[in-house]
Amino acid sequence: MNVINFEFKKYVGSLWFWIISLWSILVMFMAMYPVLARDAALVDLVLQHYPEELLRAFGMSGGLSLATVAGFFAFVFAFVQLCLAIQSAYYGFQFLSVEERELTADFLYSKPVSRSRLLLYKYVAAMAALLITNIGLIMGTFLSIEWFRGSMVYDVGVVISLLLSVPLFQLFFFSAGFLATALSKKITSVIGPAVGLAFVLYAISALQRIVGGALLALVSPYNHFDPNYILQRGDWNMPLVTLSLVFIVAANVVAYFMFMRRDLHAAV
Amino acid sequence: MNVLEVDRLTKYYGKVRGVENLSFALEKGEIFGFIGPNGAGKTTTIRAILGLVFPTRGGARIFGEDCISQGHNIRRRIGYLPSEVFYYDQMKVMDLLLYSASFYGKDCRRRIHELSEAMELDLGRRIEELSYGNKKKVGIVQGLLHEPDLLLLDEPTSGLDPLMQRRFFELVLEENKRGATVFFSSHILSEVQHMCMRVGIMKDGNLIKIENIETMRQDNYKRVSLRTKGVATANLRLDGVTNLLQENHTVKFFYKGNIDSLLAALAALDLVDAVIEDPSLEEIFMHYYGPVTP
Numbered sequence: 283m284n285v286i287n288f289e290f291k292k293y294v295g296s297l298w299f300w301i302i303s304l305w306s307i308l309v310m311f312m313a314m315y316p317v318l319a320r321d322a323a324l325v326d327l328v329l330q331h332y333p334e335e336l337l338r339a340f341g342m343s344g345g346l347s348l349a350t351v352a353g354f355f356a357f358v359f360a361f362v363q364l365c366l367a368i369q370s371a372y373y374g375f376q377f378l379s380v381e382e383r384e385l386t387a388d389f390l391y392s393k394p395v396s397r398s399r400l401l402l403y404k405y406v407a408a409m410a411a412l413l414i415t416n417i418g419l420i421m422g423t424f425l426s427i428e429w430f431r432g433s434m435v436y437d438v439g440v441v442i443s444l445l446l447s448v449p450l451f452q453l454f455f456f457s458a459g460f461l462a463t464a465l466s467k468k469i470t471s472v473i474g475p476a477v478g479l480a481f482v483l484y485a486i487s488a489l490q491r492i493v494g495g496a497l498l499a500l501v502s503p504y505n506h507f508d509p510n511y512i513l514q515r516g517d518w519n520m521p522l523v524t525l526s527l528v529f530i531v532a533a534n535v536v537a538y539f540m541f542m543r544r545d546l547h548a549a550v
Numbered sequence: 551m552n553v554l555e556v557d558r559l560t561k562y563y564g565k566v567r568g569v570e571n572l573s574f575a576l577e578k579g580e581i582f583g584f585i586g587p588n589g590a591g592k593t594t595t596i597r598a599i600l601g602l603v604f605p606t607r608g609g610a611r612i613f614g615e616d617c618i619s620q621g622h623n624i625r626r627r628i629g630y631l632p633s634e635v636f637y638y639d640q641m642k643v644m645d646l647l648l649y650s651a652s653f654y655g656k657d658c659r660r661r662i663h664e665l666s667e668a669m670e671l672d673l674g675r676r677i678e679e680l681s682y683g684n685k686k687k688v689g690i691v692q693g694l695l696h697e698p699d700l701l702l703l704d705e706p707t708s709g710l711d712p713l714m715q716r717r718f719f720e721l722v723l724e725e726n727k728r729g730a731t732v733f734f735s736s737h738i739l740s741e742v743q744h745m746c747m748r749v750g751i752m753k754d755g756n757l758i759k760i761e762n763i764e765t766m767r768q769d770n771y772k773r774v775s776l777r778t779k780g781v782a783t784a785n786l787r788l789d790g791v792t793n794l795l796q797e798n799h800t801v802k803f804f805y806k807g808n809i810d811s812l813l814a815a816l817a818a819l820d821l822v823d824a825v826i827e828d829p830s831l832e833e834i835f836m837h838y839y840g841p842v843t844p
Binding site: 284288384385386387388389391392393394395396397399543545546547548 | 563597600601622626630632633636638639649653654692
């Protein structure tokens with residue numbers, strides 16, 4: 283428990299940053315919703331004149347009207363996902379590599395705890411941080427919707443279904459960071475790769491929405507957990523979610539075994 | 551019973567050689583010096599023993615248990631001081647030491663205070679505010695606070711001033727008297743000679759010799775450099791002089807033998823200056839493996 287407590291404390295400062303960022307995105311975008319809801323017919327008419335590719339790229343052509351709560355929230359949630367992806371990938375790249383980068387590995391790994399147990403403790407601390415982010419997101423989601431929806435109604439169930447997909451979405455990016463760390467000889471920077479991974483996969487999903495293609499949809503978790511899909515149907519795109527699950531399991535298994543045999547190099 | 555048994559330990563980093571086919575054992579209660587120049591493989595050996603790096607072949611047993619599969623149990627009884635010390639910069643020294651102590655499941659507060667007083671370490675300061683020497687003191691306290699049975703010290707005196715080096719040696723000797731076995735890596739021959747009972751000499755990843763320190767003392771060469779008033783002449787009638795070099799007013803040679811005999815011989819000369827010192831490690835290696843040149 284000493285390690286979990288110690289590791290979790292490292293996240294406390296950044297957690298506030300991420301949760302406030304998420305709340306800011308939610309409030310900032312949802313604040314625009316009353317205007318759209320008031321002139322729903324006009325908004326739909328305007329959007330009809332936009333190029334279809336542009337609407338697809340920003341997830342605004344999923345069949346849901348932007349004037350509905352669910353339709354507008356699907357649009358907003360794409361930005362929430364981007365923020366969650368950066369945070370999760372950052373934690374994935376960071377949670378083990380920090381000890382090697384800041385040269386504290388000698389201290390920690392020479393203690394009487396097995397490497398697998400240390401990995402578990404650090405993993406649990408990171409998961410706790412992601413879970414708390416999630417709780418913040420759930421609160422922010424419903425508060426911002428209730429604050430700005432006015433008289434518009436929405437199906438709480440489909441929003442819950444979308445929010446329930448978030449832990450898997452986070453785990454995808456966290457696992458990708460973990461795997462990259464375990465496969466790399468040295469991780470010199472964390473935020474760069476984390477932002478890069480989040481944006482590249484976002485760009486791939488945007489491209490897939492424009493040009494289509496079932497194969498391209500396999501690549502990006504933004505497609506696997508497409509907010510438009512979930513909010514429109516109320517359930518997940520199971521084949522793609524399964525693919526994410528397979529990646530998560532495989533990445534963690536490979537990263538675990540790589541890390542268990544990893545040489546921790548001296549400072550000089 | 552042997553506390554540490556290293557058996558054909560080999561470690562390669564890719565194609566780069568770390569150590570090769572290393573075998574030696576430490577008896578309970580001994581202070582073993584591990585000496586060699588930078589890159590000889592001293593640190594790699596210690597890191598492999600601790601399970602920080604994984605042997606390519608061979609391995610080590612500590613307290614009779616395998617150092618990789620049972621590493622977590624073994625490390626409970628090991629105190630480790632790395633040559634370069636890095637800790638969590640934002641922490642206060644006391645918090646770091648208590649965190650370190652929390653891994654051993656016993657109350658180490660009394661020992662932390664004793665050791666900190668001995669090393670004159672301020673427990674209230676943040677790690678990031680400490681000089682390198684003070685960080686090294688933190689390393690010493692965290693390595694000793696749980697009263698380990700085996701001390702692995704990797705170049706422990708680097709960064710410490712002479713007074714603190716002395717205090718540190720006193721602490722190590724106290725631990726040894728208590729029963730701790732000490733494995734002490736260094737590139738400074740004199741401190742190894744001062745502290746250790748046996749010494750292993752490393753070169754290019756190989757253990758080239760294990761010597762009893764008493765034997766080594768008897769066999770020990772001194773490098774002698776003399777400056778004479780007149781033109782130097784080789785009129786030293788002394789056994790044990792080798793590699794004699796004379797140039798104008800200077801005479802240089804290696805001497806092996808009774809130091810009183812040397813001093814008596816020097817007293818008969820008309821000298822301006824005389825320096826008698828330990829040969830460098832490199833010269834000792836050359837003594838073992840090649841021609842010696844003062």
